Amino acid sequence: MPENNRQLLAGREYIGVDKIDGPLIFVSKTHPVGYRELIECVDKQGNVRLGIVLESSTNIVVVQVFEGTTGLTLPDTRIRFSGKPLTIPVSREMLGRVFDGLGHPTDGGPIQRSDVELDVNGVAINPTSRQYPRDFIQTGISVIDGMNTLIRGQKLPIFSGNGLPHNTLAAQIARQAKIRGSDTEFAVVFAAMGVKHDVARFFIQSFEDSGVLENVALFLSLADDPSIERLITPRTALTLAEHLAFAEDMHVLVIMTDMTNYCESLREISTIRGEIPSRKGYPGYLYSDLAELYERSGMIKGRKGSITLLPILTMPNDDISHPVPDLSGYITEGQIVFEREMDGRGIYPPIAGLPSLSRLMKDGIGEGMTREDHPHLASQLFAAYSYVKDVRNLASVIGEEELTPMDHSYLEFGREFEQKFVSQRNDEDRSIEQTLDIGWEVLKALPSEELHRLTDEEIEKFYGK
Amino acid sequence: MNDRIIGRVKRVNGPVIEVMGITDAEMFELVRVGDANLIGELVKLEAEAAVVQVYEDTTGIAPLDPVYGAGMQLSVELGPGMIGNIYDGIQRPLEAIRDIAGIYIRKGIDIPSLNKTKRWHFVPSAKPGDNVTGGMILGAVQETENVLHKILVPPGEKGMLESVAPEGDYTVEDVIAVLKGDDSQTKDLLLMHRWPIRLQRPTRKRLPPDIPLITGQRVIDTLFPIAKGSTVSIPGGFGTGKTMTQQAVAKWCDADLIVYIGCGERGNEITEVLAEFPELIDPRTGRSLMERTILIANTSNMPVSAREASIYTGITMAEYFRDQGYHVAVMADSTSRWAEALRELSGRMEEMPAEEGFPAYLPTRIAEFYERAGSMETLSGNAGSVTIIGAVSPPGGDFSEPVTQHTKRFIRCFWALDRNLANARHYPAISWLDSYSEYLDDISMWWDQQTGPQWRSDRTEIMELLHKEVRLQQVVKLVGPDALPDTQRFILEVCTLFKNAFLQQNAYDKIDMFSTVQKQAKMLHIIVTYWQRGAEAIKRGVTLVKLRKMKVYQDIIKMKFTVANDDLSELDKIQGRLERAMDQMEALHA
Numbered sequence A: 001m002p003e004n005n006r007q008l009l010a011g012r013e014y015i016g017v018d019k020i021d022g023p024l025i026f027v028s029k030t031h032p033v034g035y036r037e038l039i040e041c042v043d044k045q046g047n048v049r050l051g052i053v054l055e056s057s058t059n060i061v062v063v064q065v066f067e068g069t070t071g072l073t074l075p076d077t078r079i080r081f082s083g084k085p086l087t088i089p090v091s092r093e094m095l096g097r098v099f100d101g102l103g104h105p106t107d108g109g110p111i112q113r114s115d116v117e118l119d120v121n122g123v124a125i126n127p128t129s130r131q132y133p134r135d136f137i138q139t140g141i142s143v144i145d146g147m148n149t150l151i152r153g154q155k156l157p158i159f160s161g162n163g164l165p166h167n168t169l170a171a172q173i174a175r176q177a178k179i180r181g182s183d184t185e186f187a188v189v190f191a192a193m194g195v196k197h198d199v200a201r202f203f204i205q206s207f208e209d210s211g212v213l214e215n216v217a218l219f220l221s222l223a224d225d226p227s228i229e230r231l232i233t234p235r236t237a238l239t240l241a242e243h244l245a246f247a248e249d250m251h252v253l254v255i256m257t258d259m260t261n262y263c264e265s266l267r268e269i270s271t272i273r274g275e276i277p278s279r280k281g282y283p284g285y286l287y288s289d290l291a292e293l294y295e296r297s298g299m300i301k302g303r304k305g306s307i308t309l310l311p312i313l314t315m316p317n318d319d320i321s322h323p324v325p326d327l328s329g330y331i332t333e334g335q336i337v338f339e340r341e342m343d344g345r346g347i348y349p350p351i352a353g354l355p356s357l358s359r360l361m362k363d364g365i366g367e368g369m370t371r372e373d374h375p376h377l378a379s380q381l382f383a384a385y386s387y388v389k390d391v392r393n394l395a396s397v398i399g400e401e402e403l404t405p406m407d408h409s410y411l412e413f414g415r416e417f418e419q420k421f422v423s424q425r426n427d428e429d430r431s432i433e434q435t436l437d438i439g440w441e442v443l444k445a446l447p448s449e450e451l452h453r454l455t456d457e458e459i460e461k462f463y464g465k
Numbered sequence B: 001m002n003d004r005i006i007g008r009v010k011r012v013n014g015p016v017i018e019v020m021g022i023t024d025a026e027m028f029e030l031v032r033v034g035d036a037n038l039i040g041e042l043v044k045l046e047a048e049a050a051v052v053q054v055y056e057d058t059t060g061i062a063p064l065d066p067v068y069g070a071g072m073q074l075s076v077e078l079g080p081g082m083i084g085n086i087y088d089g090i091q092r093p094l095e096a097i098r099d100i101a102g103i104y105i106r107k108g109i110d111i112p113s114l115n116k117t118k119r120w121h122f123v124p125s126a127k128p129g130d131n132v133t134g135g136m137i138l139g140a141v142q143e144t145e146n147v148l149h150k151i152l153v154p155p156g157e158k159g160m161l162e163s164v165a166p167e168g169d170y171t172v173e174d175v176i177a178v179l180k181g182d183d184s185q186t187k188d189l190l191l192m193h194r195w196p197i198r199l200q201r202p203t204r205k206r207l208p209p210d211i212p213l214i215t216g217q218r219v220i221d222t223l224f225p226i227a228k229g230s231t232v233s234i235p236g237g238f239g240t241g242k243t244m245t246q247q248a249v250a251k252w253c254d255a256d257l258i259v260y261i262g263c264g265e266r267g268n269e270i271t272e273v274l275a276e277f278p279e280l281i282d283p284r285t286g287r288s289l290m291e292r293t294i295l296i297a298n299t300s301n302m303p304v305s306a307r308e309a310s311i312y313t314g315i316t317m318a319e320y321f322r323d324q325g326y327h328v329a330v331m332a333d334s335t336s337r338w339a340e341a342l343r344e345l346s347g348r349m350e351e352m353p354a355e356e357g358f359p360a361y362l363p364t365r366i367a368e369f370y371e372r373a374g375s376m377e378t379l380s381g382n383a384g385s386v387t388i389i390g391a392v393s394p395p396g397g398d399f400s401e402p403v404t405q406h407t408k409r410f411i412r413c414f415w416a417l418d419r420n421l422a423n424a425r426h427y428p429a430i431s432w433l434d435s436y437s438e439y440l441d442d443i444s445m446w447w448d449q450q451t452g453p454q455w456r457s458d459r460t461e462i463m464e465l466l467h468k469e470v471r472l473q474q475v476v477k478l479v480g481p482d483a484l485p486d487t488q489r490f491i492l493e494v495c496t497l498f499k500n501a502f503l504q505q506n507a508y509d510k511i512d513m514f515s516t517v518q519k520q521a522k523m524l525h526i527i528v529t530y531w532q533r534g535a536e537a538i539k540r541g542v543t544l545v546k547l548r549k550m551k552v553y554q555d556i557i558k559m560k561f562t563v564a565n566d567d568l569s570e571l572d573k574i575q576g577r578l579e580r581a582m583d584q585m586e587a588l589h590a
Ligand SMILES: Nc1ncnc2c1ncn2[C@@H]1O[C@H](COP(=O)(O)OP(=O)(O)O)[C@@H](O)[C@H]1O
Pocket: A330, A357, A358, A359, A360, A362, B236, B237, B238, B239, B240, B241, B242, B243, B244, B245, B427, B428, B429, B505, B506, B507, B508
């Protein structure tokens, strides 16, 4: 079908649909409709809902409606095809505003206008135009800065569980994150998928308290909004983020919560369509779908801005091998993992030392970036703490008294490490030097001969000082 | 070539398109869909319901859109210009695309895989009148300082050379020879030829894989070595080190060429290779590593069907260089993403699934892929090899899932990554208990010649200790270390030493990042000496603490960082000091 012909047909309206199943509408006898084309669905009252084409064929078109299908009837529902994909206008003026998941303002302010209309699905970044991220972001949180360093342009999710303080941590990062000696403008794009009103309020309050609200754009698709809207929310948010970062030269921090809700909506659609599931009923393309979102972060050669992505997800049953955290972990550049047991012991942030990882840390730390001892110190802390876990297991079987003197030193180190290094207040902002110094201090519980991961020079210079 | 309409779109479901009104299309024919000219491949032929797998985003494709046939199968272009280049899953040059389309990959871009205007200096070696068959060498182009790109008669061709172009500069599309077939038809041979990616390139026969592929990674070369022409699987949960291990091997192994396939993984990892490889110097040739590397990047956010094709594109390029008599190593990161692409496409075609939604033909496809590896005698009578090192990303890190299990049936070396080791930052996190290599016997002879027979016995000794350690650890977990006699506690100590001083290898340390076989053999021998002499000493009443407090012990722990590959005499000194220290200790307890 030639392009101009299709434009003519677009806009044609079909009255009456064949079938409605959950968020999906089936329409037959249409003109040839493009895959993923934007549609408008008009109900009896004349209210318009948006959707996209999920499948198109000569006899039937399957449409997914973001605002849900509640109240629609077969004979009175009207479908208008637009002939183009879902786009949103983007501009810098969107900062300081609140939108729904589709990018419509909900704060009573004016509807945004812009010359730039972007496809919310984005386009894959050519790997040869990416700039490898290297700039250290100081979050002021020791266990992150010291051992799981966040890098500008990184995608680093928080793997949490229900009731754990992931929102507090994300807000603390958003508040404290800084790059030394950098003055490029920053912005925060916040996308909420299926979370409660309190969560949104908590973040808004926290941005307001730190006086950055006018640099924040919020896309809220909350627990009582149609679940299907969650599928588009991160896409609209990232579309704005891309514009701010790569057209407006801003450093953008994107916080997306809760990715588990997003994945559940995806599962819902997939189930209704009768697709063959892979694990736990999630569709086989969950990995690719998540990658389409996560891979929109990063840096681009020759552009000043960046997108740093901080998705939050709750692990169902605290199970890190559940498909949502598992597939996320395969795509993202590390993960900050929360541990309920640490939270129970009153440690904040309850970040599990061992399963947490920052894959980009290696190129952003050390001499000239943080401090020369940082790489080996971090490695030593990991090694020692991992041994602590072994000793604790052993002690729980044979009793602490039976441990060797060396093992006792490790237990001491473990306590010091958790109390002094990991644990900090949620408004405590430590410099990287402070963090590293505390790291050395807690290592004092161990004799220097045990510190195999550090060089003699480093021990000479920092140990026991 | 684009005007032959072979049918029209009937249904669009993601990357899978049903086509109706099929005319003269061929199975696996390369097609273009719609006015956007999206590239696809005809994977199922049926008059009113043929299936095309589209390699680009199908947004906007509508029923009745035309489908054009290209009259050939999905193929790669093989000829000078591939080395140092980066392609997507169907061999489109990503740098050239960036120059045209900017930072994002636009759809429907038509760009030749090989540069068609660049001239290469061709030196013929065949002469008019020669009788040739496919795979024979016509001449060569010095493509990079170290890679002499041999120009081959395309496999399948046969006849007498009517003419051969004189030495000179030619583009890849210039005719460099004219072949007269047995049927008296003549055929122009160009500097390049095409080859369908799903078709294995022919060779004369398989050769035994008895030359090791040295990787410079100690746990690999010493414990689980591979040969040139191996098939290797490296499974591991996220963050356990699959990519890092493959990158380390790609950097330091002694293959002539590397084909690195980023299949459904991160964009930044490709960027990292692009940033790092050109700067790194190949220790054997003194040239940039990029001069021996071809990159295929079909990252996780790029179209899923091109991900499916990417490993075939990569392996075909590897075979082509093997046919020139080179040793090529292919890194496929990750084959699980390829299998998932297969699953997604199969699901959209509504095929019956077998395990976990994967199609029933998954094992066949895995087998076919690994079968394309091997040490071969080429059609021109030379030896060449393709080694495949495939990462596997098991869901939940559980090795009992279908891709890991089926892969295990078709490979001969298994580097199992261990979550606990990775968590303790013991890298490379290759488990010494779950991994295996069936190439050990094949390549032992080579090591004997290089380092003496000691290597094999040292290795056996240390492997035994590592297995003993497991049993001892079980005892310790029940009753504590104090319950063990010193002789047994010493085993635990030696194993800890071996793990710290030998198995762990820091990919970021300038000295430690790769070790020559000589360095590995000497380090191993030092630790085995410490064990053997130490065990003797304990029998004579020397205490464990005394052994650990020996000054040379600290030298041993740090030798991987302190002794450079080009100054191994330092290791001989440590060996000497160790033996003297042990002599003294024994003398005291005589
Ligand atoms: N040999 C190594 N030396 C140092 N660090 C390593 C090594 N192997 C893995 N790592 C660390 O582990 C992280 C994850 O490794 P990666 O290869 O990306 O995992 P995977 O591909 O299995 O998800 C890396 O970012 C790096 O920090």
